[in-house]
Amino acid sequence: MANDKNAGSGKLGTFGYNALALSIFILLWTIVSWISESLFLPTPWTVLKSFLDLCTYGDVEGISLGMHIFKSTLRIFAGFVAACILGIPLGILMGLYPRVYDSTKSVIEPIRFIPPVAWIPLVIVLLVGFSRYAFIIWLGAFFPIFIGTLLSVRSVNPTHIDVPRSFGAKRLYIIRKIVIPSTLPDIFTGMRVGMGIGWDCIMAAEMIGGENEGLGVMILKYAELIRIEDIMVGMIVIGAIGFFINEIFIFVERRVFKWKEAIVIS
Amino acid sequence: MERELIDVDMSMKFDNLSVLEDIKFKVHENEFLVIVGPTGCGKTTLARLLGGLSKPSSGHVTIAGEDVNPKIHNVSFVFQEPSCIPWLTIWDDISMGLEIKGNNPQTAETKARIKEVIKLVGLDGFEEYFPKQISGGMKQRVAIARAYATKPDFLLMDEPFGHLDAQTRYLMQIEIMRIWEREKKTVAYITNNIEEAVYLATRIIVLSKLPARIKAEHSINLPRPRDLTGPDFLRIRAEITEQCEVVG
Amino acid sequence: MTNNYAEKMKTMGLNFFTLAMVLVLWTLIAYWQKSPFFATPYDIVLGFVQMVTVGDVEGYRLWSHMLHSLVRVSAGFAAACLVGIPGGLLLGLYPKIYDRTRILVEPIRFISPIAWIPMAIVLLVGFSRYIFVIWVASFFPIFVSTLWSVRQVNAVYVNVARVAGASRLFIIRKIIFPSILPSVIGGMRISLGISWMCIVAAEMIGGQMVGIGRLILKSAMVTRMDLVVVGMISIGFVGYATNELIIFIEKRIFRWRAAVSIE
Numbered sequence: 001m002a003n004d005k006n007a008g009s010g011k012l013g014t015f016g017y018n019a020l021a022l023s024i025f026i027l028l029w030t031i032v033s034w035i036s037e038s039l040f041l042p043t044p045w046t047v048l049k050s051f052l053d054l055c056t057y058g059d060v061e062g063i064s065l066g067m068h069i070f071k072s073t074l075r076i077f078a079g080f081v082a083a084c085i086l087g088i089p090l091g092i093l094m095g096l097y098p099r100v101y102d103s104t105k106s107v108i109e110p111i112r113f114i115p116p117v118a119w120i121p122l123v124i125v126l127l128v129g130f131s132r133y134a135f136i137i138w139l140g141a142f143f144p145i146f147i148g149t150l151l152s153v154r155s156v157n158p159t160h161i162d163v164p165r166s167f168g169a170k171r172l173y174i175i176r177k178i179v180i181p182s183t184l185p186d187i188f189t190g191m192r193v194g195m196g197i198g199w200d201c202i203m204a205a206e207m208i209g210g211e212n213e214g215l216g217v218m219i220l221k222y223a224e225l226i227r228i229e230d231i232m233v234g235m236i237v238i239g240a241i242g243f244f245i246n247e248i249f250i251f252v253e254r255r256v257f258k259w260k261e262a263i264v265i266s
Numbered sequence: 267m268e269r270e271l272i273d274v275d276m277s278m279k280f281d282n283l284s285v286l287e288d289i290k291f292k293v294h295e296n297e298f299l300v301i302v303g304p305t306g307c308g309k310t311t312l313a314r315l316l317g318g319l320s321k322p323s324s325g326h327v328t329i330a331g332e333d334v335n336p337k338i339h340n341v342s343f344v345f346q347e348p349s350c351i352p353w354l355t356i357w358d359d360i361s362m363g364l365e366i367k368g369n370n371p372q373t374a375e376t377k378a379r380i381k382e383v384i385k386l387v388g389l390d391g392f393e394e395y396f397p398k399q400i401s402g403g404m405k406q407r408v409a410i411a412r413a414y415a416t417k418p419d420f421l422l423m424d425e426p427f428g429h430l431d432a433q434t435r436y437l438m439q440i441e442i443m444r445i446w447e448r449e450k451k452t453v454a455y456i457t458n459n460i461e462e463a464v465y466l467a468t469r470i471i472v473l474s475k476l477p478a479r480i481k482a483e484h485s486i487n488l489p490r491p492r493d494l495t496g497p498d499f500l501r502i503r504a505e506i507t508e509q510c511e512v513v514g
Numbered sequence: 515m516t517n518n519y520a521e522k523m524k525t526m527g528l529n530f531f532t533l534a535m536v537l538v539l540w541t542l543i544a545y546w547q548k549s550p551f552f553a554t555p556y557d558i559v560l561g562f563v564q565m566v567t568v569g570d571v572e573g574y575r576l577w578s579h580m581l582h583s584l585v586r587v588s589a590g591f592a593a594a595c596l597v598g599i600p601g602g603l604l605l606g607l608y609p610k611i612y613d614r615t616r617i618l619v620e621p622i623r624f625i626s627p628i629a630w631i632p633m634a635i636v637l638l639v640g641f642s643r644y645i646f647v648i649w650v651a652s653f654f655p656i657f658v659s660t661l662w663s664v665r666q667v668n669a670v671y672v673n674v675a676r677v678a679g680a681s682r683l684f685i686i687r688k689i690i691f692p693s694i695l696p697s698v699i700g701g702m703r704i705s706l707g708i709s710w711m712c713i714v715a716a717e718m719i720g721g722q723m724v725g726i727g728r729l730i731l732k733s734a735m736v737t738r739m740d741l742v743v744v745g746m747i748s749i750g751f752v753g754y755a756t757n758e759l760i761i762f763i764e765k766r767i768f769r770w771r772a773a774v775s776i777e
Contacts, residue, residue: 017614025618040637103528107536113757114750115711117628118727120718121734122742125551159347166317166343167366167416168336177362181353200708203628204715208731216629220719223632231636235629242624259353259396 042229050229051236059230060221063213069237071213072206075130076198079137083194086138087145088187092179095153112147116140116197117204124209133205133214140201141194148190152183185257192249199242268295271452272334272420276325278311284477285311286322291471291480293420293454298446300455300463303473304510309456310346312478313424316454317343329420340367342413344423350397350405357393359408360384363416383411386445403434410442414449423455427462439465443490460510464503465492472509482509553740558747561740571736574724580748583717583726586641587709587756590648594705597649598656599698606664606694607686623658627651627708628715635720643720644713651712652705659701663694699764703757710753726752 026044033041042050051065058064094101101108116139123132160178169177206216219234272293278286285308293299303309314320315327318334318341327334334341342363351359361371361380369376384390387407397405406426413421426442427435439462446453457463463470464486472482484506488498537555544554553561565576605612612619627650634643667690675685717727726749733741 014613018617021615022617099525099528102525104532106529106533110747110750110754113754114746115707115714115753117711117714117718118730118746118749121731122739122746125734125737125739125742159345159349160351162319162343162345163349163351163412164362164366166319166336166341166345167363168318168338169366173366178351181351197711200626200628200711200715203626203631204711204718207628207631207715207719219629219632223635226636228633228636231632235625235633236621238629239621239623239625242626243621246624257353259398 039226040228042232046229047232047236050227051233054230054233059218060225061212063218065218065233065237068213068215068218068234069241071211072202072215073241075133075205075214076137076195076202078130078134079139079202080141080191080195080198082134082138083141083145083198084191087142087190087194088149091146091149091187092153092175092183095150095183096175096179098154101150112143116201120205120208123205129211132209133202136201136205137198140197141191144193144197145187145190148186148193149183152186153179156182185253185260188249188253188256192246195245195249196242199238203238268297271295271329272316272454273326273328273331274316276315276322276327278308278315279323286315287477287479289325289478289480291483293452295452296450298453298455298466298468299471300457300467300469301471301473302457302460302463302506302510303478304475305458307473307476307478309458309473309478310424312473313343313422313454313456316420317341317422319343334420339420340416340418341420341422342416342418344406344409344413344421344426346425346428348397348402348405348429349409352397355394355396356384356389356400356408359397360412360415363412367416379415383415386414386448387411387441401434402430403438406430406438407441410445414445414451417449418451421451421453423453425457426455428457435462440491442466447490460503460506461494464488464499464506465494470506472506482506550737551739553743557740558743561738561744565741565744570729570733570741571738572723572732574729576729576744576748579724579726579729579745580752582722582724583713583749584752586644586716586725587648587706587713589641590645590713591652591702591706591709593645593649594652594656595702598653598701599660602657602660602698603664603686603690603694606661607690609665612661623654627712631716631719634716640722644716644725647712647716648709651708652702655704655708656698656701659697659704660694663697664690667693696764696768699760699767703760706756706760707753710749710756714749 030043030045033043054065056064058067116136119139120136123135127135156179160182161174164174164177202214203216206214207220209217211217215234215238219231219238222228222230222234270292274292275290276286277284277288289312301309301312311320315322316334318327318336318339329339329341332338336343350356351362354362357380358371360383361376364376364379365371369379371377371380384393387410389404389407389411392400392404397408400408406429409426410423413423423442427438430438443466455463455466467484467486470484470486471480472484473479474481484502486502488496488502492499541554541556544552544557562576567575569575569578627647630647630650631643634646638646671689671693672685675689680688713725714727714730717725718731722728723732726745730742730745730749733739733745
């Protein structure tokens, strides 16, 4: 408490140091790329110019950066929503009736260990267009959401269930008032993890899947042309969107789960 | 003597482990019955049976002649474990029992009752707090208020102060007596603390070690508020302590 | 106890039943469809035998694909541990360094490791491509979990040692290291899962003809769906086996812990 003032200036200091670190990094990057004059190390300004070109003129096929972003996010969104719609109720159901999950483990568990990316070739053969991507995202996001929900339902504090039970509450009331609120934070964490895996999957699916639009295929196109600066733009955009979505999740978690003791963020 | 409300005559087994054997007693209306026994003798099992949360393997637990069932009978339970629901405010937590018993929590009547019990346990001003923001003693007050709110015919308390420090525990005992004298209820109070038992009880049932049987029964007619150091108090306490410690 | 045993047998029986039902249904649908895109379980068994004895269209056998994928993942994963654990430990012990350079590290964390594949294709060749992608994929979970767990080491334990006059190195070795190990291993398990996903993507996109990812893709190109499924099952099996290995090691090391997280 006595260090309150110090902590305040420390925070400002941290911010300052970060700005300094970033400047030094960009400066070093510029100098090294100037000296080396390498095709493989573009200067920060080349990258910035590529970004502006991609926004205004689009890529080699004239598809703008905005279009790539739109396509990727739309695919993610469709698959992710489908994963939530299926994963959350199924997780709650199988959590409430452990016997169902315990008896179908022999089918569910092996599928869980097949990486979603390994499904891409199968999906290319069996499905077409948009459904390919939505299916892969669905598969990638489903298991974290489903398993997170299921384990959470199983670990609801038994005393919390006994409280309404001791007043003679009906099963549905207990599910509504105790089970669902208590699992909600874990469902959210599952959704956040699922969203992350969804991003990994969409990248791979777009690189392998054969359509011309999407951030994944965009950076692969430029890899074939050995245009590092455009690849970097793509990667930075991917990172920024990932960061932004993660921040939204954290913001909502903080808002909705005020009652939680502490929220672990990683 | 007031009329008999609860009639217990049962045994309880888990698989092959016998926990309660030939437990046979009655609880009278407006009585403060304390059941005391050593740690791990099946007290919580007994409490759950009395509250209708589980069924005995043989025999019965009846309330006014019917098998006890929280869906039919107006019973309340105060748990040993911290039982505040983390995502409910104090107000919402206390209104839960009333809501389950069919009272709309939005009506003026229900609100008045919630206010009344909050005042009774001294939590005024904390209505909008979450459990993480209040102390352990206050959480137990919430649990007591929640149980009292429904005006239960039968109130069960399973070591409600077991998790509290000695000081808070002592204050809560005084509190619970004050509340009980204001709103007389039929109470079964379960504890392993003999001093607490003698301080609170109108009658004490002493349980043996596992498998638990009834070892002794005492009627306590000391005047209230009881003096923890009075000669009669100490005599009864010593007697029960001895019964608890003797093997068999 | 007897009750418990009966319960276990019943669960096992039900599991067999579900599995059998799924296999029967699958076979029936496949027969009814008569589509070249739909391999029956029997086809898959034949495909497996072919993969073991003869190999794929180019003559690479199953074990060779598995070995290549395993070597790539192990090398990248080991490199990630070598950099991530000491790095996390160091930056955890000197939180100021991390706090003041976060801006350089954090953004990279949110770039999907698969998005590094095109970069790796341009800048690197052969084996090093795969190692690099796996390294990027597994570095962050290991690094971040090490870093945060160092920061959260119970101050009481450190003070106990300090009061007894322990040296800094002693505290790191005897207090900090044992208390962060569980979360470090937790981070390693997450990393391994991501690595298996990334190696499949990297093998499909990168150029070499061997590796389970490539097996799946090239079988799909010639619509040998039986071999596609064999590849998928193989990667699932290897992923499962390596995960179990870490769980086994975890249980061995942490006998002192009350409960081991099982997921």
